[in-house]
Amino acid sequence: MRLWTSLGGIAASTAAALAGTAASAQGLEIVGRPVDGLMGFQPAATELARDLQGLDHMLLIIITVISIFVTALLLWVAYRYSASRNKTPATFTHNSPLEVAWTVVPIVILVFIGAFSLPVLFKQQEIPVGDITIKVTGYQWYWGYEYVDAGVSFDSYMLGAPATGGDNRLTPEVSKQLAEAGYTDDEFLLATDTAVVVPIGKTVVMQVTGADVIHSWTIPAFGVKQDAVPGRLAQLWFKAEREGVYFGQCSELCGLAHAYMPITVKVVSEEVYAKWLEAAKAGDVVLSAADVEAYSTVQVAANN
Numbered sequence: 001m002r003l004w005t006s007l008g009g010i011a012a013s014t015a016a017a018l019a020g021t022a023a024s025a026q027g028l029e030i031v032g033r034p035v036d037g038l039m040g041f042q043p044a045a046t047e048l049a050r051d052l053q054g055l056d057h058m059l060l061i062i063i064t065v066i067s068i069f070v071t072a073l074l075l076w077v078a079y080r081y082s083a084s085r086n087k088t089p090a091t092f093t094h095n096s097p098l099e100v101a102w103t104v105v106p107i108v109i110l111v112f113i114g115a116f117s118l119p120v121l122f123k124q125q126e127i128p129v130g131d132i133t134i135k136v137t138g139y140q141w142y143w144g145y146e147y148v149d150a151g152v153s154f155d156s157y158m159l160g161a162p163a164t165g166g167d168n169r170l171t172p173e174v175s176k177q178l179a180e181a182g183y184t185d186d187e188f189l190l191a192t193d194t195a196v197v198v199p200i201g202k203t204v205v206m207q208v209t210g211a212d213v214i215h216s217w218t219i220p221a222f223g224v225k226q227d228a229v230p231g232r233l234a235q236l237w238f239k240a241e242r243e244g245v246y247f248g249q250c251s252e253l254c255g256l257a258h259a260y261m262p263i264t265v266k267v268v269s270e271e272v273y274a275k276w277l278e279a280a281k282a283g284d285v286v287l288s289a290a291d292v293e294a295y296s297t298v299q300v301a302a303n304n
Contacts, residue, residue, distance in 0.1 A: 027182070027292035028266060032221030032246030033190060042221040045246065045267070046238045049223030051120045058116060062109065124224075127235045130205030132198060138208075138215025138228035138250065141257035145196055148207070150277055154285040156192045158260050159183070164193050168260045182289045190247040195264035197280075197287050199273035200243050208234045216252035219265055227252055240267040272296060 032042045044050040079085070137144040139155075142163065146153040159181060160166035160174035170188045178184065183191040198204050208217050210228035217236070218225040226236040240246075248263035266287055268276070275295035276287050 027289035028268070029244040030187070030247075031242060031244035032219065032248075032265075033187070034247075043242075044223065045221045045240050045242045045244070046223055047241070048120075048124060048238060049221060051123065052223045055117055055120055059113065062113070066109075124236075127205060127237050128203055130237060131202040133205045133207065134196065134198075135207040135209070136196075136217050136228070138210040138212075138217065138254070138261075140212050140255050141250075141261040143192075143217070143261065143263060144211075145194075147277075147280075150281065152277065152280045152285065154194050154280075156194045156196075156264070158189065158262050159191045159193055160188060161257075161260055168257065187247070189259070190249070190262045190264070192262055192264040194285050195245075195266045195287060197266045197268060197273060197276050198240060199270045200240055200267050202270070203237060203239050205235055205237045208236060213254050214252050215250050215254050215261070217248070217263065218251040219246050219248040219263060221246045222265075225251055240265075243267050243269065268292065269296070 031045060034042070041049075041053050041056070044053055081089070133148040135146040135148055137146075142158070142161070143156045144153070145156060155163075157163040158168075159177050160170065161168060164177065166174045166177070170185060174188065175185055178187060178191060181191060181193070206217065206224075206226070208226045208228045209232060210230040212230060214230070215228040216225060217228055219238070222238040222240065224236045224238050226234050228234070244267055246265045246267065248265070250258060250261045250263075252258075254261075268287070272287075272292055272295040276291065279285075279291070
């Protein structure tokens with residue numbers, strides 16, 4: 001699996017070089033976001049995402065080889081056994097070695113794929129003990145977050161949503177909101193007024209549920225997606241390996257404004273996270289660029 005994970009890492013690094021956007025106003029690099037004109041995965045920011053991308057690349061190679069082989073075989077048979085070249089067709093109906101081969105070979109291929117895919121699946125589904133536990137609740141059409149062990153909770157709305165004074169359209173007023181929050185117009189439909197803040201290198205467990213209909217909490221760069229089902233509490237986990245801003249969107253059709261409930265996650269240093277959590281407990285849950293700079297400066301000064 002290491003080879004395929006390495007291939008995934010190389011592809012992700014290439015995508016990062018092309019798509020990475022330095023959001024100086026945010027104080028953090030915008031890493032996980034869709035980019036016009038590009039294909040493939042967002043840069044992998046967790047081990048889970050690297051494993052998934054590596055598995056995808058391995059399967060793509062297998063599928064390509066099978067498709068080329070089958071296409072070539074069809075073309076050869078059509079040519080070799082056409083009526084003009086095969087005036088007297090054979091009358092046999094069975095070929096035991098061939099039948100055994102086309103039964104055994106697919107089984108071997110599936111076992112080979114399963115040997116790599118099942119460990120990835122188990123790694124996703126076996127939830128470790130979290131350093132941080134966050135309960136996320138999907139509403140029509142926004143997200144609610146509760147840091148279970150810290151007593152911090154807040155709602156998160158898309159910038160430009162009715163709750164933030166907009167009407168789900170990019171207007172001059174919404175552009176101003178985006179700029180004030182450290183985003184550009186390119187982040188419209190992705191950026192939210194508040195963000196999930198987590199420290200780099202820590203295991204984060206998300207407890208996911210829905211309050212009304214089924215939603216789905218998704219961050220592509222983390223390789224995580226979990227349906228939020230009313231009355232049920234599901235879990236996912238991740239350990240971010242790169243500081244930055246990551247975007248996701250509700251991935252389950254949940255009604256009229258389904259397209260307008262994005263997700264923003266900010267991965268920061270442990271020092272910045274500790275300062276943000278202290279401020280959040282006092283009621284200030286927004287992590288601005290000024291906060292990131294100030295908290296980082298405080299830590300640098302302390303180290304000196």
